[in-house]
Amino acid sequence: EAQVTQNPRYLITVTGKKLTVTCSQNMNHEYMSWYRQDPGLGLRQIYYSMNVEVTDKGDVPEGYKVSRKEKRNFPLILESPSPNQTSLYFCASSSNSNQPQHFGDGTRLSIL
Protein backbone atom coordinates (compact mmCIF):
# COMPACT_ATOMS: atom_id res chain seq x y z
CA GLU A 1 0.00 0.00 0.00
CA ALA A 2 1.30 3.44 -1.00
CA GLN A 3 1.80 5.50 2.11
CA VAL A 4 3.65 8.17 4.00
CA THR A 5 4.47 7.12 7.55
CA GLN A 6 5.23 9.57 10.35
CA ASN A 7 6.40 8.81 13.85
CA PRO A 8 5.58 9.54 16.55
CA ARG A 9 1.89 10.39 16.16
CA TYR A 10 1.80 12.26 19.45
CA LEU A 11 4.56 13.72 21.59
CA ILE A 12 4.59 15.87 24.68
CA THR A 13 8.00 17.17 25.63
CA VAL A 14 9.73 20.09 27.30
CA THR A 15 11.48 23.19 26.05
CA GLY A 16 15.01 22.61 24.84
CA LYS A 17 14.94 18.82 24.58
CA LYS A 18 15.98 17.86 21.04
CA LEU A 19 13.50 15.76 19.13
CA THR A 20 13.17 14.15 15.72
CA VAL A 21 10.00 13.34 13.84
CA THR A 22 10.57 10.67 11.22
CA CYS A 23 8.89 10.49 7.82
CA SER A 24 9.15 7.67 5.33
CA GLN A 25 7.44 7.11 1.97
CA ASN A 26 7.30 3.94 -0.14
CA MET A 27 6.31 5.48 -3.49
CA ASN A 28 9.81 6.36 -4.72
CA HIS A 29 8.78 10.03 -4.77
CA GLU A 30 11.37 12.69 -5.52
CA TYR A 31 9.69 15.48 -3.57
CA MET A 32 9.04 15.54 0.16
CA SER A 33 7.82 18.34 2.42
CA TRP A 34 7.09 19.18 6.01
CA TYR A 35 4.14 21.36 7.01
CA ARG A 36 2.77 22.67 10.23
CA GLN A 37 -0.89 23.41 10.72
CA ASP A 38 -2.15 25.88 13.29
CA PRO A 39 -5.73 27.03 13.94
CA GLY A 40 -6.59 30.02 11.76
CA LEU A 41 -3.28 29.87 9.89
CA GLY A 42 -3.75 26.86 7.64
CA LEU A 43 -0.95 24.68 6.31
CA ARG A 44 2.45 26.30 6.11
CA GLN A 45 5.49 24.66 4.54
CA ILE A 46 8.56 24.35 6.76
CA TYR A 47 11.11 22.68 4.48
CA TYR A 48 11.06 20.69 1.29
CA SER A 49 13.38 18.43 -0.63
CA MET A 50 13.49 17.82 -4.37
CA ASN A 51 15.87 14.86 -4.15
CA VAL A 52 18.53 13.19 -2.03
CA GLU A 53 20.85 15.77 -0.45
CA VAL A 54 18.74 18.64 -1.88
CA THR A 55 16.70 20.59 0.67
CA ASP A 56 15.37 24.12 0.81
CA LYS A 57 13.45 26.39 3.12
CA GLY A 58 9.72 26.81 2.94
CA ASP A 59 7.74 29.66 4.45
CA VAL A 60 8.46 29.00 8.16
CA PRO A 61 11.87 27.25 8.54
CA GLU A 62 13.08 28.98 11.73
CA GLY A 63 13.82 26.52 14.54
CA TYR A 64 13.77 23.44 12.32
CA LYS A 65 16.28 21.29 10.47
CA VAL A 66 15.85 18.52 7.93
CA SER A 67 18.01 16.02 6.09
CA ARG A 68 17.52 13.84 3.02
CA LYS A 69 20.19 11.15 3.05
CA GLU A 70 17.94 8.55 1.48
CA LYS A 71 15.13 9.02 -1.01
CA ARG A 72 12.48 7.47 1.20
CA ASN A 73 13.24 9.31 4.46
CA PHE A 74 12.90 12.97 5.40
CA PRO A 75 13.21 13.53 9.16
CA LEU A 76 12.28 16.81 10.82
CA ILE A 77 14.60 17.87 13.64
CA LEU A 78 13.85 20.37 16.39
CA GLU A 79 17.22 21.06 18.00
CA SER A 80 15.86 23.20 20.85
CA PRO A 81 12.07 23.07 20.82
CA SER A 82 10.08 25.99 22.16
CA PRO A 83 6.38 26.31 23.07
CA ASN A 84 5.63 28.22 19.85
CA GLN A 85 6.45 25.03 17.96
CA THR A 86 3.46 23.29 19.49
CA SER A 87 1.48 22.33 16.42
CA LEU A 88 0.17 19.59 14.16
CA TYR A 89 2.86 18.50 11.70
CA PHE A 90 2.39 16.76 8.36
CA CYS A 91 4.91 15.16 6.07
CA ALA A 92 3.99 14.89 2.39
CA SER A 93 5.50 13.49 -0.78
CA SER A 94 4.88 13.76 -4.51
CA SER A 95 6.50 12.57 -7.72
CA ASN A 96 7.16 16.11 -8.96
CA SER A 97 6.33 19.72 -8.19
CA ASN A 98 3.09 19.72 -10.20
CA GLN A 99 1.65 16.46 -8.91
CA PRO A 100 -0.66 16.06 -5.90
CA GLN A 101 0.88 15.42 -2.54
CA HIS A 102 0.35 12.37 -0.37
CA PHE A 103 0.18 13.26 3.30
CA GLY A 104 1.16 11.29 6.36
CA ASP A 105 -1.29 10.91 9.26
CA GLY A 106 0.23 13.80 11.17
CA THR A 107 2.22 14.29 14.37
CA ARG A 108 0.77 16.34 17.19
CA LEU A 109 3.60 17.98 19.13
CA SER A 110 3.16 19.73 22.46
CA ILE A 111 6.18 21.63 23.80
CA LEU A 112 5.79 22.62 27.46
Place this chain on the structure above:
Amino acid sequence: QKEVEQNSGPLSVPEGAIASLNCTYSDRGSQSFFWYRQYSGKSPELIMFIYSNGDKEDGRFTAQLNKASQYVSLLIRDSQPSDSATYLCAVNGPGGSYIPTFGRGTSLIVHP
Protein backbone atom coordinates in the same frame (compact mmCIF):
# COMPACT_ATOMS: atom_id res chain seq x y z
CA GLN B 1 4.11 36.91 -1.24
CA LYS B 2 1.86 34.41 -2.96
CA GLU B 3 -1.65 34.31 -1.55
CA VAL B 4 -4.50 31.88 -1.80
CA GLU B 5 -7.81 33.11 -0.43
CA GLN B 6 -10.78 31.07 0.63
CA ASN B 7 -13.91 32.00 2.52
CA SER B 8 -13.55 30.31 5.91
CA GLY B 9 -17.28 29.57 6.13
CA PRO B 10 -18.93 27.61 7.45
CA LEU B 11 -20.85 26.94 4.27
CA SER B 12 -24.02 25.13 5.21
CA VAL B 13 -26.04 23.24 2.58
CA PRO B 14 -28.87 20.71 2.82
CA GLU B 15 -28.30 17.11 1.88
CA GLY B 16 -28.69 16.60 -1.86
CA ALA B 17 -27.84 20.20 -2.76
CA ILE B 18 -24.85 21.51 -4.72
CA ALA B 19 -22.03 22.92 -2.60
CA SER B 20 -19.86 25.54 -4.29
CA LEU B 21 -16.43 26.28 -2.85
CA ASN B 22 -14.28 29.09 -4.23
CA CYS B 23 -10.62 30.01 -4.15
CA THR B 24 -8.67 32.94 -5.60
CA TYR B 25 -4.90 33.14 -6.00
CA SER B 26 -2.47 35.98 -6.54
CA ASP B 27 0.39 34.44 -8.58
CA ARG B 28 -0.41 34.59 -12.30
CA GLY B 29 2.39 32.11 -12.97
CA SER B 30 0.66 29.35 -11.00
CA GLN B 31 0.42 26.13 -12.93
CA SER B 32 -1.31 23.46 -10.88
CA PHE B 33 -4.31 23.61 -8.59
CA PHE B 34 -5.53 21.15 -6.03
CA TRP B 35 -8.49 20.59 -3.77
CA TYR B 36 -7.96 18.57 -0.60
CA ARG B 37 -10.54 17.48 1.94
CA GLN B 38 -9.58 17.42 5.60
CA TYR B 39 -11.65 15.98 8.41
CA SER B 40 -10.99 17.37 11.86
CA GLY B 41 -7.70 16.06 13.25
CA LYS B 42 -6.95 14.06 10.11
CA SER B 43 -4.57 14.58 7.21
CA PRO B 44 -5.56 16.27 3.95
CA GLU B 45 -6.66 13.90 1.20
CA LEU B 46 -6.75 14.80 -2.49
CA ILE B 47 -10.16 15.37 -4.05
CA MET B 48 -9.33 16.92 -7.41
CA PHE B 49 -6.51 18.53 -9.33
CA ILE B 50 -6.68 20.67 -12.45
CA TYR B 51 -4.06 22.23 -14.70
CA SER B 52 -5.99 23.74 -17.63
CA ASN B 53 -8.74 26.30 -17.92
CA GLY B 54 -12.23 24.87 -17.89
CA ASP B 55 -14.02 22.14 -16.01
CA LYS B 56 -12.84 18.75 -14.82
CA GLU B 57 -15.37 16.27 -13.49
CA ASP B 58 -14.88 13.21 -11.31
CA GLY B 59 -18.02 11.61 -9.99
CA ARG B 60 -19.90 14.12 -7.83
CA PHE B 61 -17.00 16.58 -7.92
CA THR B 62 -16.23 19.21 -10.54
CA ALA B 63 -13.21 21.50 -10.45
CA GLN B 64 -13.36 24.72 -12.45
CA LEU B 65 -10.33 26.82 -13.34
CA ASN B 66 -10.27 30.33 -14.77
CA LYS B 67 -6.67 31.55 -15.05
CA ALA B 68 -7.63 34.92 -16.48
CA SER B 69 -9.69 35.70 -13.38
CA GLN B 70 -7.33 33.75 -11.10
CA TYR B 71 -9.91 31.61 -9.42
CA VAL B 72 -10.54 27.93 -9.01
CA SER B 73 -13.71 26.40 -7.64
CA LEU B 74 -15.00 23.04 -6.50
CA LEU B 75 -18.59 21.95 -6.97
CA ILE B 76 -19.96 19.03 -5.01
CA ARG B 77 -23.22 17.68 -6.40
CA ASP B 78 -25.71 15.67 -4.35
CA SER B 79 -23.93 16.71 -1.15
CA GLN B 80 -23.91 14.11 1.63
CA PRO B 81 -23.40 14.55 5.39
CA SER B 82 -20.12 12.63 4.94
CA ASP B 83 -18.90 15.54 2.78
CA SER B 84 -18.87 17.73 5.89
CA ALA B 85 -15.21 18.69 6.28
CA THR B 86 -12.76 21.50 5.61
CA TYR B 87 -11.76 21.90 1.97
CA LEU B 88 -8.28 23.22 1.26
CA CYS B 89 -7.31 24.89 -1.99
CA ALA B 90 -3.61 24.57 -2.91
CA VAL B 91 -1.72 26.28 -5.70
CA ASN B 92 1.74 25.43 -7.08
CA GLY B 93 3.93 27.95 -8.80
CA PRO B 94 5.96 27.60 -11.99
CA GLY B 95 8.30 24.66 -12.40
CA GLY B 96 11.38 24.80 -10.20
CA SER B 97 9.47 26.27 -7.29
CA TYR B 98 8.09 23.78 -4.82
CA ILE B 99 6.50 25.92 -2.21
CA PRO B 100 2.80 25.18 -2.61
CA THR B 101 0.56 27.79 -1.09
CA PHE B 102 -2.50 26.58 0.76
CA GLY B 103 -5.62 28.54 1.50
CA ARG B 104 -6.87 28.44 5.06
CA GLY B 105 -9.76 26.24 4.05
CA THR B 106 -13.54 26.45 3.86
CA SER B 107 -15.60 24.53 6.37
CA LEU B 108 -18.54 22.74 4.73
CA ILE B 109 -21.50 21.46 6.71
CA VAL B 110 -24.05 19.26 4.97
CA HIS B 111 -27.15 18.89 7.12
CA PRO B 112 -29.69 16.10 6.69
